[in-house]
Amino acid sequence: MSDTTIETATATAPARRRAGMPLAIILALGWIGLVLFVALAADWINPYAFTAMDLRNRLAAPVFMGGSWSHPLGTDELGRDVLSRLIVSIRMSLLIAFGATLISAALGVALGFLAAHFRGLAEQAVMALVDFQAAMPFLILALAVLAFFGNSLALFICLLGLNGWERYARIARGLAISAGAQGYAAAVQQLGASPWRVYGRHVLPNIASTLIVSMTLAFPEIILLESGLSFLGLGVQPPGTSLGNMVGYGREYLTRAPWILLAPSVVIVLTTLAVSMLGDWLRDRLDPTLR
Known part of the structure; x- marks a missing residue:
């Protein structure tokens, strides 16, 4: 193979990697952007107060089933506008998932x-906690905690925050040990930098891409877990609302008013699908073994 052919091949490889995003990823980003806009602008784009009741229009059909444009997605059993409740539910579910x-x-x-810094007993203790967390059925733990301590938004977010931390611990420990083996972390430490500076200013930025991909892959799991707990009545409590909360209430009217359950279910599916697709694409783009 000639030198010209080799140079052409090496030049076209990065060009292929820099090629435009797939259409599916563009659509996923568009949906995520729309959902974020709805969550941030919920107070301004809401057509009605999400708790406002209109008993004369209870169980009104949505527009695509012959209903009125005054309630595009219909109303629920108390005459509350489904679109208004959906907008507020998106904001609540995203707040919980992000937190x-x-x-x-x-x-x-x-x-x-x-674990990576101290090694020894500290590492063994952390890894024992990781193994315990991985072996513990989180849904059963969540049900027990919420049933015993009651429910509040702060407790609910903190409880969901305990789900999946072990994967970040494994990733951070392994990458931090790898950074120490590469020498740059040890070199900075020998220059007199404190452990806070070594890990915060040098190790963390070098492993941030891997952690971000892990977060995008874990984000849909949090949304589904919140939806499941709210469906069981242990999540967001009235008068608050979330996507899982709407699905839970809508199941009682599945045969008479399926639109109550349909709207939040579609948002849950599309949001988790979009974030999962984005996470897979980021993993392929940022994985150094594929470069």
């Missing part, structure tokens, strides 16, 4: 760095 994902990632990374 829980950040708590889980922060806890896991901190324990992973702790």
Whole structure:
């Protein structure tokens, strides 16, 4: 093979990687952007108060089933506008999912760095906690905690934040040990940098891409877990509402008013699908073994 052919091949490989995004990823980003906009602008785009009742229009059909444009997605059993409740539910579910994902990632990374720095007994204790968390059925633990301590939004978010932290701990520990083996972390430490600076300013930025991909892959799990607990009545409590809460109430009217359950179910499926697709694409783009 000539030198010209080799140079052409090496030049076209990065060009292929820089090619445009697949259509599916563009659609996924568009949906995520729309959902984020709805969550941030919920107070301004809501056509009605999500708790406002109109008993004269209870169980009104949506537009695509012959209903009126005054309630595009119909109304529920109390005459509350489904679209208004859906908008507020999106904001609540995203707030819970974002908060829980950040708590889980922060806890896991901190324990992973702790295990990588001290090794020995500290590492064994952290890994024992990781194994215990991985073996514990989280849904049963969540049901027990919520039933015993009652429910509040802060407790609910913190509880969901305990789900999946062990994967971040494993990733952070392994990558931090790898960074120490590569020498740059040890070199910075020998120059007098504190452990906070070594891990916060040098190790963490180098493993951030892997952690971000892990967060995008775990985010849909949090949404589904919140939806499941709210469906069981242990999530967001009235008068608050979430996507799982709407599905839980809508199941009682599945035969008479399926649109109550249909709207939040479609949002849950599309949101989890979009975030999962984005996470898979980011993993392929950021994985150094594929470069």
